[in-house]
Amino acid sequence: MKVKLLRYLANLGYGTRRDVEWMLREGRVTDADGEVLYGDDKVPHAVIRLDGQPLDPPPGLVLMLNKPTGVTCSTKDHGQLVYDLLPERFALRDPVVSTVGRLDRDTSGLLLMTDDGQLLHRITSPKSGLDKVYEATLAQDLRGDEAATFASGTLLLEGEHKPLLPAELEVTGPRSARLTLHEGRYHQVRRMFAAVGNHVESLHRARVGGLELDGLAPGQWRYLDAADIDRLFGRG
The missing domain is CATH 3.30.70.1560 (Alpha-L RNA-binding motif)
Known part of the structure; x- marks a missing residue:
């Protein structure tokens, strides 16, 4: 990790800098062995724990959501939004977790979301052939x-x-x-x-592309890994 822990956690959407400072002061942020971490620390993502739990994926997060009807692909709109189906902090990440294209309110099904701008462009580009x-x-x-x-x-x-x-x-x-x-x-x-x-x-x-919902129920979502991305582009 190249940035200090305080900024890193804020960028992952765990709260404002003030919120994260409070978490750190309370000793809620530790390494995998339970050793308390501090705001100036620079440690690998994989070893950080918040309240004893691993963090969300680092930047480069990709997920697949089975969007129900009646839900809008927007950060601000009337009614239920796709972000309401995800942990609240996902909408606060920097870079933001964005929908890859859109499904209108009355359309259900497979929706990809990511904070990786290059991957988003690659998926939506006509050159991808997906x-x-x-x-x-x-x-x-x-x-x-x-x-x-x-x-x-x-x-x-x-x-x-x-x-x-x-x-x-x-x-x-x-x-x-x-x-x-x-x-x-x-x-x-x-x-x-x-x-x-x-x-x-x-x-x-x-x-x-090569991705299907594979039994994912309406409103449910899951992270995608490297094997899923290979399937998306037909390499799996």
Whole structure:
């Protein structure tokens, strides 16, 4: 660790500098052997304990959340936010833990979050080639020509001048489908079905790159490790 412990803990969101000073004075911050640490100390992240517990991951944190419907991908908005589903200190970290892209309030499913700006850019960059899989329930029966339209590479969304990249549609029922996208435009799935005369009643993101929710319940989250990141980019 290159910075002093006082600043480091504050940057991890454990409180203001004053809050952390109080924790240190109370002897709540120790090493793994129970030896009290001080604000000027510079010690490895892995040995630090707060109230006897290891710290959250160091900068470079990545997590996966199964976002429920009714929750907004924002730091400030009306109603419930994704940050309400996480430890409060995550929103106070510096650098901040940000959503990787967004899912709208009415869309559920796999949402990645990280405080690693370079990784965030890498995931969202078109160069990454990460596909995203959505499961949609529709208001009307599918006509049968949607798959060909979405795969054509010629579909224009309302108000746009650049056609969509080809996308793959798998029909899973008269009014349900699985759609694989290779780009991420604003409300893209909903607008695609609107373009063919249908309406999305429910939408769930099931996969990003090589990552799936793997049984993670709505509202639950977990940290991602190096093996998960390899899977995300198709290396696992």
